[in-house]
Each structure stands twice: as C-alpha cells, then as structure tokens.
Amino acid sequence: MAHLAKADFRTRLQEWLPKLVLSPSIAAMLVFVYGFILYTLYLSFTDSRMLPSYDWVGVENYVKLWGLRAWWTAVINLGIFAGLYITICTAIGLTLAILLDQKIRGEGTLRPIYLYPMALSFIVTGTAWKWIMDPGIGIEHTMHLWGWESFQFNWIKDREMAIYTVVIAAVWQTSGFVMSMFLAGLRGIDNEILKAAQIDGASNWSLYRRIVIPLLRPAFLSAFVILAHLAVKSYDLIIALTGGGPGRATELPATFMYSYTFTRNSMGIGAASAVIMLMTIAAIMTPYLYAELKEKK
Template sequence: MTSYNGPAHYGFAERWLPRLVLAPSLVLTVVFVYGFILWNGYLSFTRSRLLPNYEWVGTAQYLALFENERWWVAVHNLVIFGGLFIGGAMAMGILLAVLLDQKVRQEGALRTIYLYPMALSFIVTGTAWKWMLNPGLGLEKLMHDWGFTNFTFDWLVNPDMSIYTVVIAGIWQSSGFVMALFLAGLRGIDDSIIKAAQIDGASLPRIYWKIVLPALRPVFFSTLMILAHIAIKSFDLVMALTGGGPGFSSDVPATFMYSMAFTRGQMGVGAASATMMLMTVAAIVVPYLYSELRGSRHG
C-alpha cells in the first residue's frame, strides 16, 4: 500500500499545490482589479455624486463629461504630454544606447547614472523638478544670482507652458529606461553585420540608421507600448509637479478623474472619465497582445 499511495500522493500534491498557492492572489486580483473595473463601469451609468447611487441614468454622465471644458483641456494636455514624452524619451534613450554601444570607458558607471532616475518614484521626480523650476527658488533664481538678471523661466507658473514642465520631468525619468531596453537589443545584434557594412564603405551613423535600428523593431514596439501606458496613467508626476495648475491648465485625464470623483463630488463623471481612460489603454494594449500571441502561435 505504501509503494502505491506514495507516488499517487506525490502526484496529487505536485498537481494541486501550485494552484492552491496561487489561488488567493488570483481571487484578490479578480475581486480588487476586474471586479472594481466592472463596478466603476456600472457607476458611470448611474446618478452617483458624492456617494454611489445605483439609479440608472444611461449615458448622462458621459454627456456631462464631454460637455465639460476641463475634460477637453485634460485630453489636449494628454496629447501634448504623450506625444512629446514618448518621442523625447525614445529619442534620448536611443541616442544614449547608441553612444554606450561604442564600448566607451566606464560604461557600467554611465549606464547606472542614466538608469538611476527610473528607480525614483514620480512623486520624488515631480518634487525635485518643482524645486528646480520654481522661479523664486530654482533655475531662474540661480541665473539671477549669477548676474543674468534678464533670464526668465516661469513655465511652472505659466498656464500656457506648465504642461511642458511635466514633459521635461517625464523624459528625464524615463529616457534611462528606454536606453536600457535598446542597449539590450543592440547587444543582441551580430557584430559581423556591422563589420561587413563597414567593409562596404558605410559610415557608422548610416549603419545604425539603415541596418541596426530597423532590426530593433520589436524593441521599438514594446517601448512604445510601455511609454504610452505610462503617459495615459500619469497622475503622481502631475500632482507632485504642478498639482494640475495653475488653475487646471496642466490637468490630464487621471488628475481630472481624481478631482471629479474625490474632491468635487461628481463620482459618476469621474467614473465615466476613468472608463474612457481604460478604453484608451485597452486600445493600445489589446492590439499589442494580439500581435504577440499571433507571433508566438505562428512561431
């Protein structure tokens, strides 16, 4: 009996123990992620204001959202921030990766320095840049102390320019992460390809532009998805750096949603804006997942 039950018992434990270990986290994820997503979606169709109200009002909250001027300012800011943040971080990260790929001295130290900002939270980044860009405390005051009294840099308190301070801080934080991704991709390319192109007389910039970077298309796509996801969810960086101000000139959908749902007592409108953000993220992530699954299936 022992020789029979032993292997059977071991096989049962081997099959079910991992499932039992993962079950609590799976249940928590289903309830507190997908469950609350569904709950938020339902609230966006109700008369909820300061507290949840389950009286169904159809698309009234979405109509109120689209008629809200502040929402369109937030969407406009997201377009500006997303475009400049993604483009700037990609350009800076690729440039750093190409430079480090030349086997420069102290590469490890430089790589650590460039990657270090990504280890900081967006709250720390926003606070630090808020100090540096404060006209009475940071860069402008420093230049005045050095004798450049005509120098001005008041973007942080200028409603027309405040969103660009968020772009600067975001690029500073994320370009090192992009560098690490592209540097890993560059190190995976066979050196013989570059040497063969050099023998044919191609210059190094042309080799990277025409041969190396096109071969990193999967890295481009993955990096684009990650940065777009960060841009859409941006909340803590904006709150720490500008607080959505001056006024609501640097609002983005995430800060708009927080303000509507938790400070202005318009939970239904906040839920509608959160649902719109979710749909935007899904529009980016779902095609990416589909392409990855399709590629792995054909591979």
C-alpha cells in the same frame, strides 16, 4: 500497494500545491482588480454623486463628460504631453544607447547614472523639479544670484508653458529606462550581419538606417507601449509638480478623474472618465499583445 498509493498522493500534491499557493493571489486579483473595473464601469452608467447610486442613467455621464470644457482641456493636455514625452524619451534613449554601445570607457558607471532617475517615484521627481523650476528658489533665483539678472525661467507659473515642465520632469525620469531597452536590443543584434554590411562598403549612417534601426522594431514598440500607458495614467507627477495648475493648465484625465470623483462629488462622471482612460490603455495594449502572441506562434 501502499507504496504506489503514497507515490500517487505525492504526485497529486505536487500538481495541486502550486495552484493552492497561487489561488489566494488570483482570487484577490479577480476581486480587487477586475471586480472593481467592472464596478467602475457600472457606476459610469448611474447617477452616482458623492456616494455610489444604482439608478441607471445610461450614457448620460459620457455625454456630460464630453461636454465639459475641463475634460477637453485634460484631453488636449494629454495629447501634448504624451506626444512630446514619447518622442523625446525615444530620441534620447536611442541616442544614449547608441553611444554606450560603442564600448566607451566608463560605460559601467554611466549606465547606472542614466538609470538612477527611474528608481525614484514620480512623487519624488515631481517635488524635486518643482523646487528646481520654482522662480523663487530654483534655476531662475540661482542665475540671479550669479549676476544674470535678465534670466527668466518661470514656465511652471505660466499657463501656456506649464505643461512643458511636466514633459521635462517625465523625460528626465524615464529616458534612462528607454535607453536600457534600446541597449539590450542593440546588444542582441548579430555582429555577423553588421560585419557583412561593413565589408560591402556600408557607411555607419547606412548601417544604422537600413539594418540596426529596423532590427530594433520590437524595442521601439515596447518603448512606445510603456511610455504611452505611463503618460495616460500620470497622476502623481502632476500632483507633486503643478497640482494641475496654474488654473487647469496641466490637468490630465487622471487628475480630472480624481477631482470629479472625490472633490466635486460627481462619481458617475469620474467613473466615465476612468473607463475612457482604461479604453485608451486597452487600445494601446491590445495590438501589442496581439503582435507578441502572433510572433510567438
């Protein structure tokens, strides 16, 4: 009997031990992630300014938010940045993946080189590209020293072009990661399918257009979701590269939220912008998760 009781105790301990180990992490996540999300949602319906306030004002903050010119500037900039960022990263990543999939010499060396920028933080990337694109010390200055006096590359100081410098820096950092996703998808395609198409006389263009690209649909979807949510929450890159300027030329919702919450003492409006950002990410993630769960079923 004692032996059976001891075995039963060990079995129960094995069942409960993982739960006991994970419970502090789960509790912390519930409080510091989902708890503060709910708290931010609540603050967005209050008249909070420099400090949290609990006087309910309904959707007044959301009405004020959509009436602010600065918010519209941030939203338009996000549309430009996200559209170019996702499109260019996808195109470059797919192209590099197709080239590396040809079993070229030196693939083992090229792959880490393309992936290296992803190992850097956006702060480092923003700071480095700020130096590179600064007319006083960067590319323009270097070209002038080499004798090309007419060369100009002052986008980072130009209100109309500054947002495109953010695209350049973001694409440089993330394209290698997208390449690795597409390369994994290409390596997962059954070679027998490709050989059968080649035997039937399919050209390389037809092979990729009719077989390879459609089979990469999960990789395209995953890349889109990752890039879209990175675009929405881009804060550190903007701060390090342009600081949101010149003027508000590179303001994004993430920087708008920070400035209105902590520097303009409009916590209610800042919370409302944070909720809208969360809803945007949820709108991107929910269909993706639904498709993944449906496919598994």
